[in-house]
Amino acid sequence: MAAAEARPGGRRRCRRLEGEAARAVLGAADTLLFDCDGVLWRGEAALGGAAAALGRLAAAGKRLCYVTNNSSRTRQAYGEKLRRLGFPPATPRHVFGSAYCAARFLRQALPPGAAAYVLGGPALAAELREAGVPHLEPGPAALPGPAPADWARAPLDPAVRAVLVGFDEHFSYAKLCQALRYLLRGPDCLLVATNRDHRLPLEGGAAIPGTGCLVKAVETAAEREAFIVGKPNRYMFDCVASEFDIDPARTIMVGDRLDTDILMGNTCGLTTLLTLTGVTTLEELEGLWKSQKTSHFSWVTWK
Amino acid sequence: MAAAEARPGGRRRCRRLEGEAARAVLGAADTLLFDCDGVLWRGEAALGGAAAALGRLAAAGKRLCYVTNNSSRTRQAYGEKLRRLGFPPATPRHVFGSAYCAARFLRQALPPGAAAYVLGGPALAAELREAGVPHLEPGPAALPGPAPADWARAPLDPAVRAVLVGFDEHFSYAKLCQALRYLLRGPDCLLVATNRDHRLPLEGGAAIPGTGCLVKAVETAAEREAFIVGKPNRYMFDCVASEFDIDPARTIMVGDRLDTDILMGNTCGLTTLLTLTGVTTLEELEGLWKSQKTSHFSWVTWK
Numbered sequence: 001m002a003a004a005e006a007r008p009g010g011r012r013r014c015r016r017l018e019g020e021a022a023r024a025v026l027g028a029a030d031t032l033l034f035d036c037d038g039v040l041w042r043g044e045a046a047l048g049g050a051a052a053a054l055g056r057l058a059a060a061g062k063r064l065c066y067v068t069n070n071s072s073r074t075r076q077a078y079g080e081k082l083r084r085l086g087f088p089p090a091t092p093r094h095v096f097g098s099a100y101c102a103a104r105f106l107r108q109a110l111p112p113g114a115a116a117y118v119l120g121g122p123a124l125a126a127e128l129r130e131a132g133v134p135h136l137e138p139g140p141a142a143l144p145g146p147a148p149a150d151w152a153r154a155p156l157d158p159a160v161r162a163v164l165v166g167f168d169e170h171f172s173y174a175k176l177c178q179a180l181r182y183l184l185r186g187p188d189c190l191l192v193a194t195n196r197d198h199r200l201p202l203e204g205g206a207a208i209p210g211t212g213c214l215v216k217a218v219e220t221a222a223e224r225e226a227f228i229v230g231k232p233n234r235y236m237f238d239c240v241a242s243e244f245d246i247d248p249a250r251t252i253m254v255g256d257r258l259d260t261d262i263l264m265g266n267t268c269g270l271t272t273l274l275t276l277t278g279v280t281t282l283e284e285l286e287g288l289w290k291s292q293k294t295s296h297f298s299w300v301t302w303k
Numbered sequence: 304m305a306a307a308e309a310r311p312g313g314r315r316r317c318r319r320l321e322g323e324a325a326r327a328v329l330g331a332a333d334t335l336l337f338d339c340d341g342v343l344w345r346g347e348a349a350l351g352g353a354a355a356a357l358g359r360l361a362a363a364g365k366r367l368c369y370v371t372n373n374s375s376r377t378r379q380a381y382g383e384k385l386r387r388l389g390f391p392p393a394t395p396r397h398v399f400g401s402a403y404c405a406a407r408f409l410r411q412a413l414p415p416g417a418a419a420y421v422l423g424g425p426a427l428a429a430e431l432r433e434a435g436v437p438h439l440e441p442g443p444a445a446l447p448g449p450a451p452a453d454w455a456r457a458p459l460d461p462a463v464r465a466v467l468v469g470f471d472e473h474f475s476y477a478k479l480c481q482a483l484r485y486l487l488r489g490p491d492c493l494l495v496a497t498n499r500d501h502r503l504p505l506e507g508g509a510a511i512p513g514t515g516c517l518v519k520a521v522e523t524a525a526e527r528e529a530f531i532v533g534k535p536n537r538y539m540f541d542c543v544a545s546e547f548d549i550d551p552a553r554t555i556m557v558g559d560r561l562d563t564d565i566l567m568g569n570t571c572g573l574t575t576l577l578t579l580t581g582v583t584t585l586e587e588l589e590g591l592w593k594s595q596k597t598s599h600f601s602w603v604t605w606k
Contacts, residue, residue, distance in 0.1 A: 043452065143472055149346065152509040169446055173474040176512045180502075184510065198523045199483075206455040207487065209479045209524035217520040220501045221512035 014285075017273070025271065031246055032057060033237070033270070035255035036068040036078070038278020041085055043203060047277050051086040058088035065240055066090065067253075069195035069230035069260060071099040071166035071211065074123045074130075093243065098194035098230040099124045099166060101239050103131035105229050106162055109190060115159040116192075117182050119175055119214060120166030124194070134159060143174045151177050162190040165218055165226065167211045176217055183222040191222060195230030197260065201279065231255075232263035237270075256280060258288070317588075320576070328574065334549055335360060336540070336573070338558035339371040339381070341581020344388055346506060350580050354389040361391035368543055369393065370556075372498035372533035372563060374402040374469035374514065377426045377433075396546065401497035401533040402427045402469060404542050406434035408532050409465055412493060418462040419495075420485050422478055422517060423469030427497070437462060446477045454480050465493040468521055468529065470514045479520055486525040494525060498533030500563065504582065534558075535566035540573075559583060561591070 017025060034040060040050050058064055066078060073081070075092035082090045102124065106116055115134035118124055128135045136157060144154040156178070163179045182189050198212035215226055229235050237253075240246060248269040255261020256278025265272035276282050320328060337343060343353050361367055369381060376384070378395035385393045405427065409419055418437035421427055431438045439460060447457040459481070466482045485492050501515035518529055532538050540556075543549060551572040558564020559581025568575035579585050 148503065148505060148511050151511055152505050169476050171476040171479075173472050173512070173517075176474070176516060180510065180512050198526070200451065202451060202455050207483065208451050208454055209476070209483050209520070213479060213520040213523045214476075216523045217512070217516040220516045220519045223501070 025252070025273075026057070026060075026062075029062065029250050029252045029271065031063040031065065031244070031251040033065045033067045033240060033251065033253045033265075035231075035253075035257070035261045035278075036066055037070055038201070038256040039254060039261075039275050040066075040082075040087065042278075044085075046085040046087070054087050063094075063244065064088065064090065065094045065096060065244070067096045067231065067236050067240065069098045069197050069211075071097065071102065071194035071230075072121050072123050073097060073099070074126050075100050077123065096236055096239050097123075097127075098236070099127040100131075101236050102164055102166065102192060102194050102229045103127040103133055104239060105192060105227075105235065106133045106164065106190075107131045109192075110161055113159060114161035115157060116162040116164045117157070117160045117179060118164050118166070119168045119171055119179060119218070120164065120194070121168060121170075124164070124166045128164075135164075136160070138168065138170070140170045141172060141174045141178070143177070152181065154178065154181075156181055160185075161188060162192055163218065164192050164194075165211065165215050166194040168214060171214050171217075176221060179218050180221040183218075183224065191218065191224050191226045193218075193226040193228050193230075195260075196228055197230075231260040232267065234264060234267050237264060237268040258285070328555070328576075329360070329363075329365075332365065332553050332555045332574065334366040334368065334547070334554040336368045336370045336543060336554065336556045336568075338534075338556075338560070338564045338581075339369055340373055341504070341559040342557060342564075342578050343369075343385075343390065345581075347388075349388040349390070357390050366397075366547065367391065367393065368397045368399060368547070370399045370534065370539050370543065372401045372500050372514075374400065374405065374497035374533075375424050375426050376400060376402070377429050378403050380426065399539055399542050400426075400430075401539070402430040403434075404539050405467055405469065405495060405497050405532045406430040406436055407542060408495060408530075408538065409436045409467065409493075410434045412495075413464055416462060417464035418460060419465040419467045420460070420463045420482060421467050421469070422471045422474055422482060422521070423467065423497070424471060424473075427467070427469045431467075438467075439463070441471065441473070443473045444475060444477045444481070446480070455484065457481065457484075459484055463488075464491060465495055466521065466525075467495050467497075468514065468518050469497040471517060474517050474520075479524060482521050483524040486521075486527065494521065494527050494529045496521075496529040496531050496533075498563075499531055500533075534563040535570065537567060537570050540567060540571040561588070 041047055075095040078095040079090050079092050118135050118138045120138050125138050143151055160182050163182050183191055193215040194211055196212040197210040199207045200210045201207050219226055252271045252273050253265030254273045256275050258280045262272045262274055378398040381398040382393050382395050421438050421441045423441050428441055446454055463485050466485050486494055496518040497514055499515040500513040502510045503513045504510050522529055554573045555576050556568030556573045557576045559578050561583045565575045565577055
């Protein structure tokens with residue numbers, strides 16, 4: 001599963017991991033953080049060998065956690081999916097999805113009683129409920145009349161102090177309009193988003209737009225930058241570290257994307273392990289290394 | 304109505320226009336191009352003095368044209384609105400809205416028989432029809448099933464060779480998804496947008512999101528930059544110049560925004576006239592000048 005590894009701390013190195021080297025790297029770790037889509041599975045199919053590999057790591061006493069930018073499932077639902085696809089049993093506590101992390105962030109950041117306006121799906125709402133963050137229920141929304149003047153007069157909830165943007169298949173101009181109106185309340189209304197992934201790859205080269213597209217629309221309207229909960233922001237790692245006793249030097253971040261998984265791992269001083277099973281390909285990795293485009297992965301060397 | 308004027312050709316100058324100076328500047332022009340929203344009217348109310356001023360200019364034999372980024376009306380509808388609000392009679396031929404200009408661009412850019420996928424309203428569709436550009440009818444769209452795999456299997460029209468983004472109150476994730484799928488056909492599928500205005504100011508400090516927000520969402524998904532038909536791109540002026548015999552040295556662009564109207568006028572070698580009746584305020588103008596932020600208006604001097 002693992003193809004390349006890098007270690008932080010000035011030693012820029014990237015190598016193919018196999019046999020003895022793989023055993024040494026894994027042996028030195030006590031915690032592994034796994035991205036999910038493109039690393040453990042694609043859609044409803046586990047990637048070949050992944051479940052068995054994680055089974056061996058669990059049997060060897062490693063702590064396995066799951067960190068995913070996908071905001072369309074709860075911690076609970078991820079636990080069930082892991083079990084369904086044959087991965088070692090995982091409690092919801094070991095799962096750090098961006099829906100959960102966003103709810104956690106808002107619980108800490110909002111004053112008591114303040115509510116969130118949510119562009120997102122049922123999982124995001126469920127995690128907010130679980131965290132005790134008041135919120136408007138997501139779902140389809142219609143414009144409240146035929147003319148712009150009507151749109152700007154639709155009722156606003158006085159308790160709203162944050163706009164939270166996650167993956168929302170019901171995203172619409174009507175919702176964008178309400179989001180802007182809340183954000184025009186000024187800096188007292190936070191703008192928070194689960195992630196910036198701008199495209200979700202599907203089987204056969206197909207793709208659908210990711211949350212990042214919706215975030216851009218809201219940011220453009222509001223003339224503000226969102227606080228991003230997901231990778232590559234370190235907030236997601238901080239969530240793991242606040243729930244478990246984590247030693248970064250003995251932790252490995254396993255992911256399929258340089259610009260989210262590996263960048264976050266590098267930022268947080270973890271060993272990083274790029275699987276070549278998802279977004280970033282070997283050709284891309286070599287091309288980027290040759291072109292010295294190192295802004296996102298200055299830790300990469302290829303030998 | 305007019306407050307500040309600048310002339311191209313190296314002489315960076317900006318001054319308040321009144322009395323004799325105003326008469327001299329207007330006397331030297333034979334054509335005036337007017338932005339509409341925030342310059343001639345706000346919503347359904349003409350701005351004080353605007354209709355009378357344009358009446359005098361028309362009586363003096365000036366050619367009056369209208370150039371607006373607003374894509375939600377046809378040329379015909381603008382002609383009717385001008386008449387309704389007491390402006391001098393204008394034929395549709397004198398109106399250059401971004402819906403008309405986008406249709407004109409696509410008529411020139413698309414091969415025969417090629418169609419456009421439209422994020423926009425009825426006016427955009429009407430101008431495409433008038434220009435003879437085949438297109439999918441805009442309006443609300445639903446996702447074609449519950450799961451991402453369904454969304455990526457919805458039927459696509461094989462004739463589509465362009466995605467056109469204008470103001471679309473029915474903008475939705477479903478439409479963003481289809482737009483991305485057409486754009487994934489590669490560079491043979493053009494990405495064209497009417498304008499980048501990201502916010503539409505309404506009465507009383509309210510605002511709604513502008514087309515620019517939708518453009519950003521599509522560009523982010525497609526990893527491509529749209530060709531922008533509207534101001535500050537010079538394409539809109541080129542449309543005017545191809546329909547009338549225009550001498551830039553005797554043409555004045557009248558607008559309320561530095562970043563669209565005045566920038567386009569400056570790019571095209573026109574005299575520019577900033578009304579302080581809309582987006583750009585006098586404070587802003589002075590502040591920008593003092594801070595030497597001249598990238599968008601290197602022509603501005605203030606005395």
